[in-house]
Amino acid sequence: MALFQHKQSKPQTPAEMALDEVHGLFDDTFREELRNHGREYFDRVIAENATLFKQDLDATIEHVNTELKQHMARQLDQQLIEINQATADLRQHVTQQLDDQLAEYSKSLKEAQDLALQALDRSAKALEEQHKQLAASLQQSVASQDAMLVKAFDDNKTQMAEIEKSQAQALEWLERSEKALREQYEKLGDELQQSVTEQKNMLVGSFESNMAAVVEHYLLQALGDQFDMKAQLPSIIKELEANKQAIVDDMTV
């Protein structure tokens, strides 16, 4: 554009010339001053508005807090009133129920007491009757026992007399037996003495016989296996010769 900056252009109209002058008046510096001025103004307006807005906001928040507190207080009061009302209703209802139950229990208890009293009365009457019957039977039993004891005493008395009589007889028999035993004892002593003497003689005789057997057994044991056949042969033949005739006679029969 600089190349064509000094180029001859066609003549401008006044409007165009005014416009060019306006453009020359409102150059960049002016524009920048305007812009700065606008910026300061805008900042100031914004700061004032912010201050005002802050004041309004604080007032609004305070107002809202106050309103909220009042509203919450009213709500709580309302709830407390309702709760109190419900509690009163509930208390009244429970009281009514308890009264009813107590009345019913009292009625039942009274009925049970009446029944128990009736049963106790009946038991007392039955016991009284039993007591009377037992007393009567006991009296009767005592009377019969008394009669039995009297009878037993009489019987025992008789038996005692008989026992005393038997004891006297037994004592007499014992005396006789003692005398007889003494005589038997003396007789047995004599017989025993005689028997001892006989046994002694018999044992001595038996000992002699057994002694012979013992000696014989000893000889048999001592002489056993002492002779072999060849050693015995001469004596055997000698014995056979001595008994020859008897053997021959037996063989020829």
Add this chain to the structure above:
Amino acid sequence: MTETPAKTATDFTLPPNVVSKVDLARMVNDFERVDGELTDASIRAGGATVPLPPLSEQLEQFLTLNKLEVTDERTRTELIKQLRSLKDVVPIIHMTFAVPADRESLQELAQWLRSSVHPHAVIGVGLQPALVAGVYVRTPNHVHDLSIRGKLESSRSVLVQELEALRGTK
């Protein structure tokens, strides 16, 4: 072939080594065996004379002692018959000893019996150690206790008398 004179059972003499009836039976059996072998050999040899087979000691002594010839079959048959008869009739004398009897002693006793009691007597041997010594002889109808035990028993009265006498002196 020599003709052997006919002998009866009682004519035979028993050898000393034939002591018991078992010995006699064994000898008869041996003789029957010899007879069978000789007969078989004679048949195989066509009737010719055949040698004698081995004989037991008892049979050999018996044949020698009785002078018997056994080459002839009929003689052998007759001999066997007589020996069987003899085996059935020999008298048995039972002898019980206190110790086992050896063969020689038994032969000596058999000899004594045959010379003194009966020519064909045989011994039945028994053993009883309680006899101590001696012999217990049983013949057909009697017993003869010739042992020491028998003598002690028979002498017991003597011992008792001695003890009684001893008591009398005390």
